[in-house]
Amino acid sequence: MAGSGTAHLRDVGDAVLRVEHLVVEFPARRGQVVHAVSDVSFDVARGETLGLVGESGCGKTTTGRAVMQLERPTSGSVELLGRSLTSTDGASVRRLRRSMQMIFQDPVSSLNPRRRVRDLVREGLEIWGDPQGAFTSGRIDDIMRSVGLDPTETADRRPHEFSGGQCQRICIARALVMDPEVLILDEPVSALDVSVQAQILNLLEHLKNRFGLTMVFISHDLSVVKNVSDRVLVMYLGKVCEVAPTDAVFEAPAHPYTRALLASIPGNDLGLPPSTELISGELASPIDPPSGCRFRTRCPRATDLCAIREPLMRPIDDGHFVACHHPVVD
Template structure:
């Protein structure tokens, strides 16, 4: 069975222009060879520090900017190099929910027009009454009162706005929704509600989600599989249970140990990384994590590790081999 979305060696480099003639003087290797796939109705989470390129992956998949290299297939159809005119109908199947519930809704449009925009774009409503009915159904789906559709975004709270954002993503009947830090700007109780809503909608509509987040604690509640990104590359990719119980990559372990535990007396064996994330303009040679890895050895500095199988459905890009869980870091 072909996966719903298949990403092969996706690259997105941003040129830096400088000098009098605006020549390209350097490149930001924001995403540098990322591969994964998402099955129908599955949630894949993309986690990593800020600046690791996870949001760039989302935007590149949506073709919000052109892709530098690699291949993207949606239901077996290649979309990364598709001309804009042919891409428009494809957009119906792939939608996005952004982080900031305030700037993601046009402040001058009523909710009915915001939600109606994709419906009209794809010619899904026969007339105005039909459009309003479709919008009303969307409001039901995201548990908002129907009569709120004639209001403006500023009349809603952050959580309600995020529901509207989700409704807009559902509007064209998409089967893949990219949630770009969709719950990161919300406070804890609202975050929980939105996550539950997403999970319910997934069950109800068979949606596939690409959940981009920096917050592993959130991810643990809704994901099937997790891909951990570091400096434009995936360093570990596995199912949720394995990732949280038997992480392989030292970076994943460091990330996991940074997750706050709501018990101050719990014994903690924290891995504290020193230094900053290296610049994606000039990434380190060999393994990109070697400048901060507590287990670094000679080979890491010269040879770049590739993703390899370390367990069933468990890939990791690290030169170290060890029995799962045996990796002790002091």
């Protein structure tokens, strides 16, 4: 089915996050099943940002939530810092989970409107505990300053007094207070004005370096992912299509779906005949996904083989992997 396999997993000793054969299914009406995430694997090395892209409904959020254990995976494994989140007991998962924080698309609704900003930033420590007692109020103020919030002016105010961009800064501070190794950012700038988007993206880059963070950056927008990611993973209908260093994805995209996504960015010019890039039709249903390659019902390169055999991930260049029977390789 756009594809499975683990050929793209690296033998990196310092992989902070390693996800293998992740499957998430939801029950649907009349005993049917939503195949939201179907055999997705990836790893993220220390200090790396992995961009996770694909159109609406392809399973990005479900993947992020299953990695965080906010959604119980149907099967598959998630390892954080070399330790399994999917097989360990509840207490160990709770301890490990502190090291991974998620930021959501809509910052305003992520925040309790009745709480003041300092309490919101401190909230994770109240819930998860602060075993080292490391977070004095001075440290909370430092974290607030690091995301561009002046504690004297903002600490006693409530979320409704802030713009969307400032609310996202509060959400980022709430995550940082937990001293995470990994941030999973689910469309962190999609709900913000374009000018504010750039500020938040710059802030994330700065924080990544300052706090030594590893990131998974989820977006439907390839042009946003381009500027923040070291590597990009493209998903279609719950499957991985292509994984490559960011430059390779933009300069030599090999999967027909990646090419279609790129071709849809205004002003993008791949220098190829337009017909090669076109896809038709709607995203197929995750309740009854197409046989073989899940992208075949929209793919301009599909053949009979694509209907009967699922393409597996395979290397086409250094660090560049694609799940397609007929990739575009120059």
